[in-house]
Amino acid sequence: MSGNSDYAAGRGHTAAAPVRRNGELL
Structure with missing residues (x-):
């Protein structure tokens, strides 16, 4: 779980x- 942290941190x-x-932006 190394890339999942960044993905859940502010991406997805x-x-x-x-x-x-x-x-x-919105």
């Missing part, structure tokens, strides 16, 4: 997580 966890981390 939720649709609002990656969007907010990108710079609040």
Whole structure:
């Protein structure tokens, strides 16, 4: 479980997580 941490950290966890981390695009 080395790459799963990064994926769940802010990529695939939720649709609002990656969007907010990108710079609040929405």
